[in-house]
Amino acid sequence: MKNIYGETIAELEEYFLSRKEKKFKATQVFEWLYKKRVKDFSLMTNLGKENIAHLQEDFSLNPLKLLTKKKDVDVSKYLFELEDKNYIEAVLMNHDYGNSICISTQVGCNMGCHFCESGRLKKVRNLDASEMVRQVLAVEEEENIRISHIVLMGIGEPFDNFEEVLSFINIVNAPKGMEIGSRHITVSTSGIVPKILAFADYDKQVNLAISLHAPNNEIRSQIMEINKAYPIEQLISAVRYYYEKTNRRVTFEYILLKGVNDSRENALELSQLLKGLNCYVNLIPYNETTHIEYQKSDKETVLAFYDELKKNHTAVTIRREFGSKVNAACGQLRSNYKEE
Ligand code: SAH
Ligand code: SF4
Numbered sequence: 626m627k628n629i630y631g632e633t634i635a636e637l638e639e640y641f642l643s644r645k646e647k648k649f650k651a652t653q654v655f656e657w658l659y660k661k662r663v664k665d666f667s668l669m670t671n672l673g674k675e676n677i678a679h680l681q682e683d684f685s686l687n688p689l690k691l692l693t694k695k696k697d698v699d700v701s702k703y704l705f706e707l708e709d710k711n712y713i714e715a716v717l718m719n720h721d722y723g724n725s726i727c728i729s730t731q732v733g734c735n736m737g738c739h740f741c742e743s744g745r746l747k748k749v750r751n752l753d754a755s756e757m758v759r760q761v762l763a764v765e766e767e768e769n770i771r772i773s774h775i776v777l778m779g780i781g782e783p784f785d786n787f788e789e790v791l792s793f794i795n796i797v798n799a800p801k802g803m804e805i806g807s808r809h810i811t812v813s814t815s816g817i818v819p820k821i822l823a824f825a826d827y828d829k830q831v832n833l834a835i836s837l838h839a840p841n842n843e844i845r846s847q848i849m850e851i852n853k854a855y856p857i858e859q860l861i862s863a864v865r866y867y868y869e870k871t872n873r874r875v876t877f878e879y880i881l882l883k884g885v886n887d888s889r890e891n892a893l894e895l896s897q898l899l900k901g902l903n904c905y906v907n908l909i910p911y912n913e914t915t916h917i918e919y920q921k922s923d924k925e926t927v928l929a930f931y932d933e934l935k936k937n938h939t940a941v942t943i944r945r946e947f948g949s950k951v952n953a954a955c956g957q958l959r960s961n962y963k964e965e
Contacts, residue, residue, distance in 0.1 A: 629684040631755030659802035689759045715760040723773030728760045731781025737850040743780040754792035778813040784820035818855040821863040825870040834876040840894035875904045881922035896937035905940035
């Protein structure tokens with residue numbers, strides 16, 4: 626049985642139309658699910674008895690099962706069990722501008738980035754849109770809050786699960802639903818170029834983050850397999866297209882790995898690579914994991930890298946290092962839990 630939280634308004638409209646019903650019933654269902662947060666079709670009184678009975682036959686309303694939660698000052702991490710007993714995780718961050726959730730899009734990941742725990746575990750399957758929506762709902766319910774920002778930066782490569790990710794964005798974005806604005810949604814990708822281009826044509830003002838992590842092909846191919854398929858020049862030109870279509874400033878994520886990509890020369894080369902693009906670099910302290918050899922760069926190296934970018938007029942921020950106590954780097958909680 627399909628889970629109702631994976632249906633877009635358009636899909637529900639189809640559903641009602643196919644049953645010779647009025648399509649505005651779809652909007653009513655959305656209001657019950659996402660505004661009133663009703664968890665039982667029988668409470669959706671304005672739909673009428675017959676529609677309620679059909680919905681009960683055709684859809685489930687099952688939530689995700691929360692297995693464990695780890696809490697730090699302003700970050701919490703949640704491990705969920707899916708219906709087929711796979712695990713995924715989500716991270717909640719409390720910012721001064723609102724509550725932001727980082728959700729998973731796949732069970733594992735096939736991109737095989739050498740520094741990443743999710744890649745080490747390989748892809749088991751894609752999540753469907755309902756499993757993404759239900760991460761948001763479960764965390765809101767658990768904490769009794771409303772989430773204002775969503776980042777698709779947990780386990781998985783969103784653009785390796787393109788259709789379901791689009792449905793997810795469509796659902797959380799719906800004005801009669803959760804109403805999370807496109808500009809409050811960020812998709813992070815390792816750089817699947819054709820999907821970046823397709824996403825640009827999707828014409829939503831969603832933010833794009835690119836996991837760049839290197840200033841040239843030589844280094845990037847050493848740490849990210851995907852660079853062999855879509856080298857940096859192609860990636861940058863796709864980003865340029867994305868900017869032209871959406872007018873959204875693109876973020877480049879850059880994990881600093883000791884002795885790999887963190888020298889002053891690397892910073893200078895990065896500045897030159899990004900020259901003329903409306904973008905900024907987010908420097909990320911590497912979250913060391915027990916299974917992978919890479920080490921984080923030390924503080925002085927990080928600051929020198931930062932200074933070099935500034936000096937060369939590249940916009941840059943250093944990500945606050947939250948979450949290492951709660952295994953907040955992507956895939957770590959799931960990986961550790963499996964071992965326990
Ligand atoms: N697959 C997508 C989104 C999920 S990964 C992508 O790669 O963009 C989200 C981010 O976490 C990526 O920038 C990734 O490079 C980074 N990341 C992975 N492992 C990490 C670790 N151990 N420490 C810090 N960042 C990590
Ligand atoms: Fe997958 Fe992203 Fe991890 Fe690479 S960094 S293995 S793309 S989750």
